Amino acid sequence: MTSAKRVFTYLALGAFVAAIGVWLVTLWLPGWLVATRPTEGLGLTGRTGPAGPAGPTGSGDTRRILATLFYVAPSGDALIPVEQEVPYAAAPAEQARRIVEQQLAAAPVGHVSVIPAGTTLRALFLTPRGEAYVDVSRDIVTGHPGGSLHEFLTVYAIVNAITINLPDITAVQVLVDGREVDTLVGHLDLRHPLRRGIRWVQRTR
Amino acid sequence: MEVLPTRPHRVVVSALALACVLLIGLAAQTPPPYLVIGSEGTRPLPIARTSGATDLVALDVVARFFELPLREDTRTGGVVLAVRAQRVVLTAGQTTVSAGGRLVSLSAPVIKEGTTWLVPIDFLRVLAPLLERAIDIRRASRLIVLGTASVPRLTPRFERTATGGRLVVTLDPGVAARVTRDGSLVTVRFQADALDLGPLSGAPPELLANIRTDGGTLLIDLGPAVTNVREEETRDPARVTLDFIGTATAAPVRPDPAMPEPNIDRPGTLRTIVIDPGHGGADVGSRSAAGLEEKQVTLAMAQRLKAMLESRLGVRVILTRDSDTDVTIDRRAALANNNKADLFISLHANGSPVPSMRGWQVQSLDPADYDAVGSSDGFAAQSVPVVGGGTRAIDTVPWQLAQIPHTARSLTLAQWLAARLTEGGLPSHPTPVLQAPLRVLVGANMPAVLLELGFLTHADDAQSLGSAEFYTTVAAIITSVITEARAGLPPASGGGGQ
Numbered sequence: 001m002t003s004a005k006r007v008f009t010y011l012a013l014g015a016f017v018a019a020i021g022v023w024l025v026t027l028w029l030p031g032w033l034v035a036t037r038p039t040e041g042l043g044l045t046g047r048t049g050p051a052g053p054a055g056p057t058g059s060g061d062t063r064r065i066l067a068t069l070f071y072v073a074p075s076g077d078a079l080i081p082v083e084q085e086v087p088y089a090a091a092p093a094e095q096a097r098r099i100v101e102q103q104l105a106a107a108p109v110g111h112v113s114v115i116p117a118g119t120t121l122r123a124l125f126l127t128p129r130g131e132a133y134v135d136v137s138r139d140i141v142t143g144h145p146g147g148s149l150h151e152f153l154t155v156y157a158i159v160n161a162i163t164i165n166l167p168d169i170t171a172v173q174v175l176v177d178g179r180e181v182d183t184l185v186g187h188l189d190l191r192h193p194l195r196r197g198i199r200w201v202q203r204t205r
Numbered sequence: 206m207e208v209l210p211t212r213p214h215r216v217v218v219s220a221l222a223l224a225c226v227l228l229i230g231l232a233a234q235t236p237p238p239y240l241v242i243g244s245e246g247t248r249p250l251p252i253a254r255t256s257g258a259t260d261l262v263a264l265d266v267v268a269r270f271f272e273l274p275l276r277e278d279t280r281t282g283g284v285v286l287a288v289r290a291q292r293v294v295l296t297a298g299q300t301t302v303s304a305g306g307r308l309v310s311l312s313a314p315v316i317k318e319g320t321t322w323l324v325p326i327d328f329l330r331v332l333a334p335l336l337e338r339a340i341d342i343r344r345a346s347r348l349i350v351l352g353t354a355s356v357p358r359l360t361p362r363f364e365r366t367a368t369g370g371r372l373v374v375t376l377d378p379g380v381a382a383r384v385t386r387d388g389s390l391v392t393v394r395f396q397a398d399a400l401d402l403g404p405l406s407g408a409p410p411e412l413l414a415n416i417r418t419d420g421g422t423l424l425i426d427l428g429p430a431v432t433n434v435r436e437e438e439t440r441d442p443a444r445v446t447l448d449f450i451g452t453a454t455a456a457p458v459r460p461d462p463a464m465p466e467p468n469i470d471r472p473g474t475l476r477t478i479v480i481d482p483g484h485g486g487a488d489v490g491s492r493s494a495a496g497l498e499e500k501q502v503t504l505a506m507a508q509r510l511k512a513m514l515e516s517r518l519g520v521r522v523i524l525t526r527d528s529d530t531d532v533t534i535d536r537r538a539a540l541a542n543n544n545k546a547d548l549f550i551s552l553h554a555n556g557s558p559v560p561s562m563r564g565w566q567v568q569s570l571d572p573a574d575y576d577a578v579g580s581s582d583g584f585a586a587q588s589v590p591v592v593g594g595g596t597r598a599i600d601t602v603p604w605q606l607a608q609i610p611h612t613a614r615s616l617t618l619a620q621w622l623a624a625r626l627t628e629g630g631l632p633s634h635p636t637p638v639l640q641a642p643l644r645v646l647v648g649a650n651m652p653a654v655l656l657e658l659g660f661l662t663h664a665d666d667a668q669s670l671g672s673a674e675f676y677t678t679v680a681a682i683i684t685s686v687i688t689e690a691r692a693g694l695p696p697a698s699g700g701g702g703q
Contacts, residue, residue: 075562075635076558076559076562077562114558129341130341145556145662147660147662148641149562149566149657150491150558167378183534183644185488186483186490186534186553187641187643187644187645188643188644189647190644191644195574196377196443198379198444199443199444
């Protein structure tokens, strides 16, 4: 082997080792850390898993958790739980925000959302008493087709998405455009935080 | 021989008696302690005194409880509590404290009395992030839950049934439970460290003699009329339902005789009914594919019902709106309260994202959703001045919770109306009777129900909801229910609340 060939071989080997190193540090190691991180401290019931196909979540952190979100049951009189990947956040308020954003987004294929399209999350606050205040855009009112049943399902999809995935949060109050509201469309009392509504979730048959 | 006490003796005896009275008085004024439940077990936290709605606790008691060093800062005149590497600085008269460099508000100012520092009980929440431990203060039940201790809230409700009664215990959060019975004692063991049991009213002693807790166990003493107890099969960890099968002597009577008597339960005294056509004006409510709006349906139904009630029963009927106008939710209940109505019926038409969903549903208020509101806003006694001087304690009912004392009878009425609608052959919702936190009902100070007439999003229902024949059929059913109610509200039958 000539000297030039040896140099080329060493350079190729070096580049390969460097590529393996970059892959370990940037892709494999973060995924392994997420998969092994305990969730009890955060109070999450969802399972953590490796990064999904979605891109970074703003801070460059690609870790995701499996959260239980709620869509209308085929029977139409209840919600069904559906597990979905949600970007991971270390702080409970930020995690709650990401869960609600996913709940407000379009339903996955095969499911129907109970939240009017276009509804966005404006802000989310947590209190030391374990209450969450979820401020959503007015689209949740203007786009709502009405009816008490539909209103119950809309509100409890949000309330349950937070309280079931983050058990330290025991009650949720929905605000609209930054203000407390009587109801969304005339029925459900929204003047105080609502506790988890298991009865709105379809029971296992 | 009678021995009369000498003067010195009388002075001593009088002084001792006075001291006893003062001691008893002081003991009576001492508020009960909070029970602190954590992984270390259950310990009492004594309360120094109660000021208004605020429980005050001595800071040195808190320091000893959490084993935190406490020292007075003579330079600033404040007091410093060391929590791990952080400092909590308190100043007398201030409603804010500095905790780890952050200012945190308290519900009441810090008080210094001699060498004793008093803080409101919510001061413990300031310590939670510093101790890296959740601290949940439940004033109504005088519990403080530390860390991950499992202390679910239990809300018991007793309903009369055709065979006796039913005890429904709602849990928040839901935990696994196991029910056993030994003679007249039913034991429900929950996977919990302790239980936060809410009040139960209206349970007849012949069916349910007593209900109490012991750690994570709920103990139910059965009344003498119970012959059997059956647990309803459910996988819902948030609810335990027990059916009490009674003897013939325990046959259902009118619900909850201890509740304040609404006029509807006194034969012949039902005089005023308020009918509330839901929505109106800019608020159209739900809508059918053909463009029929909920506000149109409810108004047409209300006008038909008013005409029938007035002509057949001769009662006074008031509509919350008699045209296509906006009416605020508060005004609807206020109209009923101000006219001293005996009954409030709100009419609505439903909507669903699933077009196959159909059927009527009768709804009444679920009081469980107002536990936290009630404990803070309170059905508390208020002291009011009276003519001639002095004050008198009266029980006040917050207007926004006026429906709470009527919920048992409202539910009975809802179940009864559901039974009659079923007999009338009208298609019903899978859950014919529903209890929920309903905004329009919560302020009504009389038995009140909300009737969803059907689904405008269902093709057949929508067709019915636009027909005069349907209005007449439903009006006749409601009129028959009210006619019978004038003779006394009967026991609940059919339906079954969710």
